[in-house]
Amino acid sequence: xxxxxxxxxxxxxxxxxxxxxxxxxxxxxxxxxxxxxxxxxxxxxxxxxxxxxxxxxxxxxxxxxxxxxxxxxxxxxxxxxxxxxxxxxxxxxxxxxxxxxxxxxxxxxxxxxxxxxxxxxxxxxxxxxxxxxxxxxxxxxxxxxxxxxxxxxxxxxxxxxxxxxxxxxxxxxxxxxxxxxxxxxxxxxxxxxxxxxxxxxxxxxxxxxx
Numbered sequence: 001x002x003x004x005x006x007x008x009x010x011x012x013x014x015x016x017x018x019x020x021x022x023x024x025x026x027x028x029x030x031x032x033x034x035x036x037x038x039x040x041x042x043x044x045x046x047x048x049x050x051x052x053x054x055x056x057x058x059x060x061x062x063x064x065x066x067x068x069x070x071x072x073x074x075x076x077x078x079x080x081x082x083x084x085x086x087x088x089x090x091x092x093x094x095x096x097x098x099x100x101x102x103x104x105x106x107x108x109x110x111x112x113x114x115x116x117x118x119x120x121x122x123x124x125x126x127x128x129x130x131x132x133x134x135x136x137x138x139x140x141x142x143x144x145x146x147x148x149x150x151x152x153x154x155x156x157x158x159x160x161x162x163x164x165x166x167x168x169x170x171x172x173x174x175x176x177x178x179x180x181x182x183x184x185x186x187x188x189x190x191x192x193x194x195x196x197x198x199x200x201x202x203x204x205x206x207x208x209x210x
Contacts, residue, residue, distance in 0.1 A: 010129030053098045059127025062099070064106065067118035074126055075124060080204075087112050094204070099123060103150030132157040135164035135209045147200045150184050153207050160186070165210045171199070172206040 032061050056062065059075050062072035066072040067114040076084045082095030085103075099121040127145065133139045137158035138181055142148075148156070150171060160166065170185040185208075189195040201207070 006008065014041055045134075049201055053100075055096055055098060056094045056102065056123065057126070057128035058095050059203070060123055060131070061125035061127065062094070062102075063122050063124050064119075065120050066110070066114065067120070069114065069117075080125070093112060128205065130201050133204040133206065133208055135161045137161060144201070144203070149198050149200050150207060151189065151198050154186070154209070157207075160209060168210050170208045170210075171201070172208060 012155055031101045042156075056078060058078050060078045061075055062078065062084065063075050064073070064084075064086055074084060074086065078094045079085050082093060083091045086106055088119060089106045092102060092105050092109065097105075103119045103121045106121070107117050110117050128144050129141045130144055131141050131150065132153055136154065137160075139157060142153070150169075152210050154160065165187040166187040169186055171182040171184060173180045173182070182197070182199065184197045185194055189198055
């Protein structure tokens, strides 16, 4: 939630006026308060603040190389299960982690074969997709190359239809074999209330508008 009550009402209302006009703002409602210096506490789906480093997602294409090992340079696609495969290392968890974390993991796995390996992991192509379905004007899949929250996702889909149930929107998120469901009451968010619902989406998330 937002500690400064005046900021809670001032900034989101300004942002929502622009959103109602069909403008996709560079700042989300959550980021708006964050930008003004307010303290944000994440809701059940996580913090309203975007991560400071890029997190690899499923279907991202990454380039992995090992210094002085010409045979160990590959472009690798992160699988839907969030893992990638690399010679000598086998399967490595990648989704939801930074390139630096994956580098360290690969280096640890291959150091039994290569002493003091220097591993580099870089993201070549972003494959993160979110899905907006149901009572929106342009349902479909959207490739996200930046952090997108729920309000921005609905704006990408050109807003709700007149038949949409504004307070029954749900975000579906697959975590391994389990599926998480997060409610989103759009009518409340438009009034500047319940802004902790306006979470940043992850690759693979589905926004369902009944």
